[in-house]
Amino acid sequence: MKVIEYCVDEKATCRLAANLGLLFKKNGLAGICIFLKGDLGAGKTTFTRYLLKSLGHVGNVKSPTYTLVEPYDLLGLNVYHFDLYRLADPEELEFMGIRDYFNTKSASLIEWPERGGDLLPQADFVIDIKYKDEGREYTIEAFTDTAKSYLNDFQRHD
Template identity: 65%
Template structure:
């Protein structure tokens, strides 16, 4: 199952992220993993920021480009936001204890997931972001039953 949306501006992108966040909250999102793919500057971190705000984070959301990961305490769940763009070798993830980040009490957003291939869990959702005209084109692909339930809520305007 896929959702395809054209967002003419950042407000429309933010609303898409908030819809996904509302669905996450309704279903419970512990243990989930989302991959974000797109060119440099396509809006992966901006989408992540909006999703984190939708999930209740009230502070700033900084890009984890230089730290590789930023944690966000969202009550019962810790959301880990990874940016693997600067990763030279996937084995670097082993040194940082990557497997410890993925459990039922956490969720993750992973930018540039191809850089961690073989060491990351399978995604529940793959979000592809592309430049299109003055806006962005989003394709959200469900890779799990959880994601399909999220997408149903979004399409039925229940999220």
């Protein structure tokens, strides 16, 4: 199941992220894993920034390009924002204890998930961002039963 949204500008991207944030506030975020895909500069971190703010984060959202992960305490959960762009080898994730991040008391947003190999869990959602005309096209795809029910709810209320 998937939803395709076109965002003409950053304001539209903010609205899309806020709508997803409302969905997570209503249905829960515990244990959810979101992969963010797209070319360099497509807007993965910008989308993540707006999503985290819609979930209640106040302050800056730093790109974890060099640190690999930035933690946030939101909705009573540990929400982790990963950026694996600079990862040289998926085995580096083992050294940081990557498996400990994925549990029912956390949620994860992972940029460049293809660089994590088999060490990442199955994504509940994959958000693929592509350049289109002057804006961006967001394809939000659900891969688990939970994600499919969320996305169905998103389509009914969007």
